[in-house]
Every structure is written in structure tokens, then in C-alpha cells.
Amino acid sequence: MSDYTTPDPRTPELRTPDLRTEVFGLAPDEDASTGGRFAQWLDAESIGFHDGTQDPEDIAQFLEAYRNDRRVLWSVHDDAQPAGALGYPVGTYGTMAHTMNVGASHIEAHQITAVSVRASHRRRGILRSMMTRDLREAKDRGTPLAILTASEATIYGRFGFGSATFTQSVEVDVSERFEITAPASGTTTLVAREHAVRLAEDIFASFHAGTFGSVGRQYAYARRASGEWGRERPVEDRSVRMAVHYDAAGAPTGYVSYRFAGWEKTPRTMKVVDLVASTPSAYLELWRYLGSLDLVQVVTWDEAPRDDVLPWALRDRRGYSVKATDDVLWLRMLDVPAALEARSYRGSGSLVLEVLDDLGLAAGSFALSVSDGVARVRSVEDGSGADITLSVNALGSLYLGGVHAATLAAAGGLSAADAAAVELLDTLFGRSREPYCITHF
Ligand SMILES: CC(=O)SCCNC(=O)CCNC(=O)[C@H](O)C(C)(C)COP(=O)(O)OP(=O)(O)OC[C@H]1O[C@@H](n2cnc3c(N)ncnc32)[C@H](O)[C@@H]1OP(=O)(O)O
Numbered sequence: 017m018s019d020y021t022t023p024d025p026r027t028p029e030l031r032t033p034d035l036r037t038e039v040f041g042l043a044p045d046e047d048a049s050t051g052g053r054f055a056q057w058l059d060a061e062s063i064g065f066h067d068g069t070q071d072p073e074d075i076a077q078f079l080e081a082y083r084n085d086r087r088v089l090w091s092v093h094d095d096a097q098p099a100g101a102l103g104y105p106v107g108t109y110g111t112m113a114h115t116m117n118v119g120a121s122h123i124e125a126h127q128i129t130a131v132s133v134r135a136s137h138r139r140r141g142i143l144r145s146m147m148t149r150d151l152r153e154a155k156d157r158g159t160p161l162a163i164l165t166a167s168e169a170t171i172y173g174r175f176g177f178g179s180a181t182f183t184q185s186v187e188v189d190v191s192e193r194f195e196i197t198a199p200a201s202g203t204t205t206l207v208a209r210e211h212a213v214r215l216a217e218d219i220f221a222s223f224h225a226g227t228f229g230s231v232g233r234q235y236a237y238a239r240r241a242s243g244e245w246g247r248e249r250p251v252e253d254r255s256v257r258m259a260v261h262y263d264a265a266g267a268p269t270g271y272v273s274y275r276f277a278g279w280e281k282t283p284r285t286m287k288v289v290d291l292v293a294s295t296p297s298a299y300l301e302l303w304r305y306l307g308s309l310d311l312v313q314v315v316t317w318d319e320a321p322r323d324d325v326l327p328w329a330l331r332d333r334r335g336y337s338v339k340a341t342d343d344v345l346w347l348r349m350l351d352v353p354a355a356l357e358a359r360s361y362r363g364s365g366s367l368v369l370e371v372l373d374d375l376g377l378a379a380g381s382f383a384l385s386v387s388d389g390v391a392r393v394r395s396v397e398d399g400s401g402a403d404i405t406l407s408v409n410a411l412g413s414l415y416l417g418g419v420h421a422a423t424l425a426a427a428g429g430l431s432a433a434d435a436a437a438v439e440l441l442d443t444l445f446g447r448s449r450e451p452y453c454i455t456h457f
Pocket residue numbers: 064065128129130131132133134137138139140141142143144145164165166167168170171174
């Protein structure tokens with residue numbers, strides 16, 4: 017890990033001289049009191065997202081979670097605030113690393129999270145300063161790509177990120193019309209709280225190993241899925257229940273955790289908190305279980321895949337409706353050859369890509385040569401013979417196959433020497449299923 021205390025001369029100057037950036041990892045003896053820098057960082061982040069301040073009793077557990085995630089925290093301090101001003105950081109930023117499934121391998125992705133700047137200090141370049149420094153340092157450490165999940169779609173394009181994976185919010189009518197036509201298999205049953213965290217972790221690990229586009233999850237996920245932690249606080253949420261699907265051989269292959277929306281709500285609604293299936297049959301069996309809950313008219317879930325199989329397995333597909341589509345991962349290349357060589361492709365073919373990047377981190381021309389799904393990539397001198405010219409954002413969107421090159425070309429996001437080059441790009445990068453990430457961070 018680089019020395020975060022040494023300013024990088026390439027970082028743009030903060031436009032206010034009294035601002036000071038501190039970057040810290042969480043030591044085993046980190047202060048977990050409300051006066052410590054960790055609690056102040058958490059409270060500063062809460063301001064940015066309009067959440068309440070932390071309960072002093074919760075800080076030690078958040079510290080344990082963040083240490084497990086090996087997070088690096090950034091805080092920006094204003095040393096010239098008026099007397100009486102809140103002494104917390106005026107800006108926060110965090111990073112961690114988990115793997116991303118790109119088919120042939122699991123690539124280490126630099127994750128960016130918890131970006132916030134206090135209203136009194138916004139639009140002075142605080143975010144730009146942190147992000148340009150961080151991306152450059154991540155590249156210098158040899159990290160192939162950076163990812164984030166965005167609060168707004170308009171912020172991160174300027175830093176070279178492109179939206180790469182998507183999910184849907186769905187509502188499924190589970191009244192009498194609900195019936196899954198595939199034959200039933202295995203057993204789905206509620207599990208005891210003391211086993212739930214381990215089951216959630218193990219099942220997610222199998223899902224992650226087999227799902228293109230999946231990103232490893234942070235410590236809190238399994239705890240929230242099991243109900244051991246609530247949405248806001250690391251204290252039990254008694255309204256959450258978790259059912260596990262065991263296949264015919266007795267192996268746990270999926271779980272769903274859910275919460276009733278209350279008797280006042282009509283139609284009567286069960287909300288899925290988390291649903292993870294490591295096999296196609298576990299997925300359908302979890303839905304069969306949800307459809308068997310009495311006194312419930314609809315089940316809602318915000319993380320369904322865009323190419324969901326469920327409507328194709330229902331006797332009455334009109335009982336399934338899509339309420340919204342959301343972007344999940346935003347992806348930014350830092351090392352184009354390393355990132356492209358890590359993933360698997362379809363078929364064979366060669367193309368020269370010219371990548372444009374305002375921040376200069378990933379710009380260049382690259383000869384991509386794919387043989388039976390395996391890529392070799394080398395930098396070439398200039399882009400004059402390029403088959404495809406595209407922004408680093410477009411390459412980030414294409415990388416996991418979440419959009420067709422032909423769609424980006426029609427939208428003006430890439431240009432090609434000829435239509436055959438776009439077609440070849442789609443053949444190589446295309447996949448039979450959409451990339452699917454159910455990890456937010
Ligand atoms: C990965 C995540 O954590 S996503 C969460 C992001 N955070 C939030 O949504 C919390 C609420 N918002 C905020 O805290 C702040 O407004 C931030 C962090 C989004 C922006 O911080 P600032 O320090 O004001 O940004 P900064 O001054 O560095 O602006 C950098 C550029 O982004 C643009 N920008 C900043 N915020 C936004 C926005 N919300 N929408 C569109 N553009 C924006 C600026 O106009 C500027 O553009 P330019 O450099 O091309 O002229």
C-alpha cells in the first residue's frame with residue numbers, strides 16, 4: 017500500500033488552502049470512542065447521506081466490520097472553521113478491495129465508497145482532489161480497475177466511469193395465479209438465527225464463484241441478511257426471517273431473507289431483503305417458497321437480474337412486473353491490458369482499440385487478440401489504424417457485456433472503422449447471460 021501521507025504532485029490543488037486531507041487504515045488498537053477519528057469519520061459520512069449520528073454503543077462493531085473489510089478512510093478537515101462549527105471532517109471517502117468475477121478469473125477491484133462533502137464545502141474541488149489522487153495511486157499500485165455504486169448518475173462520468181451492471185425492481189403477484197411450472201426439488205425452510213450468518217456467507221461464496229460480474233461482499237452483508245444486524249444499526253432486526261434452500265443431496269444452495277411490510281399496507285406485501293441462489297433450481301425454489309407464504313398478495317425485490325428467468329417459469333407471466341431498472345456497478349479501467357486479459361470472451365478475433373481518457377490513466381491504443389475465448393493485449397504505438405475508438409467510460413460499460421457495442425455506437429459512445437468491427441466486438445464481449453452484481457457498497 018502506498019504512503020498516503022505524502023502529497024502526490026499530480027493531485028489538483030484544493031481550492032481552499034486551509035483544507036487538510038488525512039488518509040488512514042484502521043489499526044487493531046483504533047480508538048472506538050465517540051471522540052476518536054473513526055467515530056467522527058462515521059458521523060461526517062452520516063451528514064452527507066442525511067442519516068442520524070451513530071449510537072456510541074455501535075461504534076466498536078462498525079470498527080470490527082470496517083477492519084474486516086480492510087477499508088482505507090479519507091477525511092478532509094477545514095482548519096479555519098468559525099468557532100462553534102462542528103469539528104468533524106467536511107469530506108469523507110473510503111476504499112476497499114474485493115474480487116470481481118470476470119469469468120476466467122476473479123480480478124481484484126479497487127472499490128470507492130462513502131464519498132461525501134458537506135454542503136458548506138461543496139463544489140470547491142474536494143471530491144475531484146480525492147478521486148484523482150486515489151485513482152492515480154491505485155493505478156501506481158498495479159490495480160487493473162476501479163468500481164463504485166453511485167448515488168447519482170451524473171457524478172462519475174467525468175472521472176472515467178461507465179455504468180456496467182444493472183438490476184430491476186420487481187413486484188410478483190403471489191395470489192392464486194402464482195405457480196412455478198418447473199418440477200419441485202429439494203427443501204426450503206426457515207433457519208435458526210445462530211446458523212444464518214455462516215449459511216449466508218457460504219451460499220454467497222458459491223454464487224460469487226459462479227456469477228459473472230459479481231463482486232465480493234463486505235462484512236455487514238451476511239449479518240444484515242440474517243437479521244443479526246438491522247439496516248441502520250448492528251443490533252438484531254427481529255422482523256427479518258431467513259429461509260434456506262437445500263438441494264436434493266442436502267447441500268444449501270440458496271437463501272432468501274424477507275420482511276413483512278405491515279398490515280396497513282395494501283396489497284399485503286413481503287419485501288425481499290436479500291436473495292442469493294447459487295443454482296438455477298435454488299432460484300426457482302426460493303420463489304416457490306415466497307409464493308407459498310399465506311396472507312401475502314405481492315412480493316417485492318429490488319435486485320432482480322435484468323434477464324430474470326422467473327417470468328419464463330411462471331404459469332401466468334403477467335403476474336410479474338418490472339417497476340424500475342437501476343444501474344449497480346460503475347467501472348473504470350486503470351490498466352487496460354491487465355483488465356482485458358483477465359476476462360473470458362466468446363470465440364476468436366483481433367481488433368485494435370483506441371481508448372480516450374481525459375485523466376490520462378488508461379489512454380492509448382491496444383491490440384486485442386482473442387483465441388478461443390482467451391485474450392492477449394499489447395499496447396501499440398498510435399491509434400491511426402484503430403478499428404474502434406472509444407472513451408474509457410464506454411470501455412468500462414462494455415467490459416462486462418452489460419451493453420452491446422452496437423448500442424453504444426448508435427448512441428455516439430464509440431466509433432468504428434466499419435460495421436464488421438462493431439459486430440466482432442459484440443461477438444467477443446457478448447455473453448449468454450447478463451452480468452449480475454448484487455453487492456452495493
Ligand atoms: C461512490 C459513492 O460514494 S456515491 C455517493 C456520492 N455522495 C453523495 O451523493 C452525497 C451528497 N453529495 C455530496 O456529498 C457532494 O455533492 C459530492 C461528493 C457528490 C460532490 O462533492 P464536491 O466536492 O462538491 O465535488 P467537486 O467540487 O470536486 O466537483 C467535481 C465535479 O463534479 C461535479 N459534481 C459534483 N457533484 C455533482 C452532482 N451531484 N451532480 C453532478 N455533478 C456533480 C462538479 O460540478 C464538478 O464538475 P467539474 O469538475 O467538471 O466542473
